[in-house]
Amino acid sequence: MFSRIGYAFRETWESFRRNITLTAAAVLTSAVSLLLVGATFLIQRAFENLLVQWRGDVEMIIFVRSDASAEQVALIDSVLRASPTIIDADKLRYLNKTESYEEAKRIFAGDPVTLGLLTPETIPTQFKVVPLSDDPTLVRSLSDQYRTLPGVEAVALAEDEFEVISTLSNFIRVVTLITSLVLLLVAVGLIWNTIRTAMFARRREIEVMKLVGATNWFIRVPFMLEGLLQGLIGGVVSCGGLWLLNSAWTNGVTGFKPGTGISSLVVPDSYLTSVMFILLGIGAFVGAVGSAIAATRFLDV
Amino acid sequence: MIRLENVTKIYGTETVAVRDASFDIPKSQFVFLVGPSGSGKSTLLRLINRQEQPERGDVWVAGQNINELPASRVPHLRRSMGNVFQDYKLLLNKTVFENVAFALEVIGKPRHVIDRQVPIVLDLVGLADKQDRFPNQLSGGEQQRVSIARAFVNRPLIMLADEPTGNLDPNTSEGIMGLLDEINQTGTTVVMATHDHRVVNAMRRRVIQLDRGVIVRDQERGVYE
Numbered sequence: 001m002f003s004r005i006g007y008a009f010r011e012t013w014e015s016f017r018r019n020i021t022l023t024a025a026a027v028l029t030s031a032v033s034l035l036l037v038g039a040t041f042l043i044q045r046a047f048e049n050l051l052v053q054w055r056g057d058v059e060m061i062i063f064v065r066s067d068a069s070a071e072q073v074a075l076i077d078s079v080l081r082a083s084p085t086i087i088d089a090d091k092l093r094y095l096n097k098t099e100s101y102e103e104a105k106r107i108f109a110g111d112p113v114t115l116g117l118l119t120p121e122t123i124p125t126q127f128k129v130v131p132l133s134d135d136p137t138l139v140r141s142l143s144d145q146y147r148t149l150p151g152v153e154a155v156a157l158a159e160d161e162f163e164v165i166s167t168l169s170n171f172i173r174v175v176t177l178i179t180s181l182v183l184l185l186v187a188v189g190l191i192w193n194t195i196r197t198a199m200f201a202r203r204r205e206i207e208v209m210k211l212v213g214a215t216n217w218f219i220r221v222p223f224m225l226e227g228l229l230q231g232l233i234g235g236v237v238s239c240g241g242l243w244l245l246n247s248a249w250t251n252g253v254t255g256f257k258p259g260t261g262i263s264s265l266v267v268p269d270s271y272l273t274s275v276m277f278i279l280l281g282i283g284a285f286v287g288a289v290g291s292a293i294a295a296t297r298f299l300d301v
Numbered sequence: 302m303i304r305l306e307n308v309t310k311i312y313g314t315e316t317v318a319v320r321d322a323s324f325d326i327p328k329s330q331f332v333f334l335v336g337p338s339g340s341g342k343s344t345l346l347r348l349i350n351r352q353e354q355p356e357r358g359d360v361w362v363a364g365q366n367i368n369e370l371p372a373s374r375v376p377h378l379r380r381s382m383g384n385v386f387q388d389y390k391l392l393l394n395k396t397v398f399e400n401v402a403f404a405l406e407v408i409g410k411p412r413h414v415i416d417r418q419v420p421i422v423l424d425l426v427g428l429a430d431k432q433d434r435f436p437n438q439l440s441g442g443e444q445q446r447v448s449i450a451r452a453f454v455n456r457p458l459i460m461l462a463d464e465p466t467g468n469l470d471p472n473t474s475e476g477i478m479g480l481l482d483e484i485n486q487t488g489t490t491v492v493m494a495t496h497d498h499r500v501v502n503a504m505r506r507r508v509i510q511l512d513r514g515v516i517v518r519d520q521e522r523g524v525y526e
Contacts, residue, residue, distance in 0.1 A: 007406060205392055205403075211350070212455070213380035214407035215373075 011222035012229065015198045022197055023230060026190040030234025030286055031241065033183030034279045038242040040176040041275045046265035047169035049106050053128075054158050054166075057091070059139055060129040062146055063153040066097070066122050072151030073125070079149060080127060086138055091130035100125050109266045112254075124153050184286055187234065191227045191290030199223060199298050206299070220295040224288060227295075231287020235280040242279070246272055302328040302459065302490045303349055308358035310344050310514075318344040320514045321358070326492065326507075328458075331485045333501050334494040335525055336511035342494035345511070346461045349492065350382050351375055363458060380408055383452025383460045383489075387467035389444045391436040397423065397447050398432040404451045422454045426480060442473035446480065453484055460484055462493040466500055474500055498525040 016023055053061060062080075064073055073094070081089050095103065101120040108115040131139050136159055143155045199206065209219050250266050303326040310319040319341045326332050334342040347353040348360050351367050360367050367378055391400050398419055405415045423429050426446040436444050445465060452460060462481065466474035478500050485491045495501060501508060501524060508523030509516060518526075 204390065208390055208392065208403065208451075209407045210376075211379060211384045211390075212404040212407060212451070213376040213378070213382075215376045218407060218409070 008222045008225055012225045015202070015222065015226050016229070018201065019194060019198055022190075022194040026187065026194045026230045026290075027234045027237065029183065029190050030187035030231050030283055031237035033180050033187050034235055034238035034283055035241045035245075036176055036180035036183060037282060038238060038275050038279050039245065040173060040180055041278070042242070042246060042267050042272070043172055043176065043265075044169070045267045045271055047165065047172075049109055049264040049266070050165050051169070052106050053103055057130045058128045059131050059158045060143055061156045062127040062129065063124040063156070064126060065151055065153045066124050068125075068151030072149075076127060076146070076149055076151060079146070080129065083142065086131055086133050086142060088130045088132050091128075093128040095126045095128065097121065097123055097125055107264050109264060109268070111264065184282070187231070187286050188290040188293075191230050191287055192294045194230065195223050195227050195291040195294035196298060198226065199294065216299060220299060223295045224291045227287040227291020228284055229287065231283040231285070231290070232280065233283075234287070235283025238279050238283070239276040242276065243272070302326055302330070302363060303492065304361040305345075305348070306359045306361070308348060308355045308360060310341075310348060310353060311356045317514050319348070319355070319511075322514075322516050323358075324509060324516065324519060326490060328490055329485065329488050331482070331491045331504070331506040332493070333504070333506060333508045333523075334492065334511060335496060335501060335508055337496060339513075340511040341514040342511055343463055344514075346463050346492065346494055349459070350379055350384065350461055376408075380455060381458045383449075383455070383457040385445070385448050385452050385460065385462040385465045387464035389436070389448040391444055391447055391451075393436050396433050396435055397428060397439070400436070400447055401451045401454050404454055408455070418454055419450075422450045425453070425483075426450045440473070441469050442476060445469065445473075445477050449477070449480055449484070453489075456489075458490060460489050460491045462491065462495075464495055464497075465493065466495065466497050471499060475503075478504060501525040 062076065064076060077092075077094065080087055080092055097120050100123050101118065104118055104123060105115065108118070133139070140157065140159070143157055146152060147155050206219055246267070253266055303324075305322050305324050308319055308322045309317065311317050322341075322345065334345055336342055344353060348355055349362065351360075351370070354368055362378065363381065365378075370378060392403065395403060401419045401422060402415045405418060410418075420429065420432070423432050426449055428443060428446055428450065431439065431443065436447065439447070445468075449465075460481070465481070466477055469477060474497065481491055481493065482504070505522045505524070508518065508520050508525070510518035510520075510523075510526070
């Protein structure tokens with residue numbers, strides 16, 4: 001058993017050295033495509049920071065002054081519930097100070113200055129309003145009415161803030177996803193070709209192996225291992241690249257004017273780590289698929 | 302040991318390589334397959350180690366119908382056979398020792414078995430002192446001995462030799478034939494395809510003659526003709 005494992009690793013390493021240019025091309029392509037996949041994840045997550053307050057079809061947010069009395073809050077609530085044909089009373093949510101502060105932490109993730117100005121005591125609380133009607137003018141006319149209620153600090157409409165970002169984020173997601181998928185396919189193809197070349201270079205050995213009764217799996221495994229390793233190394237490289245990109249962005253973002261929204265576009269480290277694991281997984285998978293196709297296709301008994 | 306029953310092999314749609322061939326080779330026999338190039342000798346050998354499958358008929362090896370063998374069992378069938386070729390099929394980047402060891406390595410034999418078996422078989426073929434040479438540092442005859450050692454190191458039941466003396470001069474051929482004879486004496490069934498009159502006539506063993514894929518003669522203690 002150990003001699004078999006040793007054999008597989010020796011052969012894999014040998015083949016790596018012999019095919020260094022093709023291997024490098026395959027590794028780099030998978031790295032670049034995986035980097036794009038990773039970037040897609042991060043961009044998506046970053047935009048979510050901006051969109052988090054509008055999650056769940058929320059179209060209108062009524063911000064309540066932090067010093068508003070409980071009676072004022074109750075009044076706003078009852079006024080909102082007084083229009084059951086326009087506002088979905090079941091989905092109406094009130095975020096107290098703690099909840100609002102938690103949300104603010106995400107919105108101002110990359111903007112410590114603004115976040116520092118907010119405390120759980122001074123933060124406005126908010127009502128999240130989900131309208132029943134699709135008619136935006138109806139919601140807008142209501143918003144003008146709510147603005148005048150006592151204790152209301154501001155009323156924000158998704159239409160004004162959310163739509164542009166949402167459209168932009170969807171567009172970026174689609175473009176990066178398609179590009180990375182195409183590049184991943186190219187990576188599979190390149191790995192496939194590298195393995196095919198490696199097998200061609202060793203066709204005499206393969207012929208002898210078959211004649212002396214080596215099993216197909218025994219012959220295949222070193223090649224599949226080689227492809228898997230190429231994908232995995234591509235994954236490692238892409239992780240490094242992603243880390244560099246994210247660090248540069250996170251550092252650069254603090255230079256933007258606070259409150260422009262750009263500073264929200266950062267991701268927590270824990271998320272970055274899980275994306276890296278995903279990239280390693282995809283890399284290994286891509287390598288295994290490319291080499292498995294090659295090893296099966298060119299190894300008919 | 303080897304039995305063919307009405308075996309027909311067709312390449313493509315109409316090239317009949319072997320037509321309705323039947324014979325029975327008992328254990329420990331030494332058999333020559335003779336005939337001009339393209340008469341189907343090599344195809345018969347390839348049918349026996351299941352590199353090819355017949356269109357009609359059955360091939361039996363050691364009591365098993367090998368055409369009904371699932372693909373996953375083919376490697377195990379091949380471990381009971383040694384193959385020797387006209388062009389030796391040695392791996393040029395490996396030494397004599399490594400070439401022979403390779404055959405054991407790739408069927409998962411442990412190192413200590415390899416280290417014990419390879420010197421024994423190299424001694425048998427008379428190359429004990431050249432085990433660290435590379436194939437291109439050897440003469441043709443010596444290379445063929447390495448390839449015989451590789452075929453025999455796993456002690457196969459059957460040895461299939463396809464024109465093993467085809468590239469060798471008469472003296473060297475004689476040595477190779479002596480070696481195959483010796484292997485045959487250990488109880489290994491030997492099937493050798495050849496068009497070398499001299500070795501066939503010198504050995505006087507069973508001769509199966511082919512002509513355009515058809516067996517035209519099957520004679521004990523035969524000559525080439």
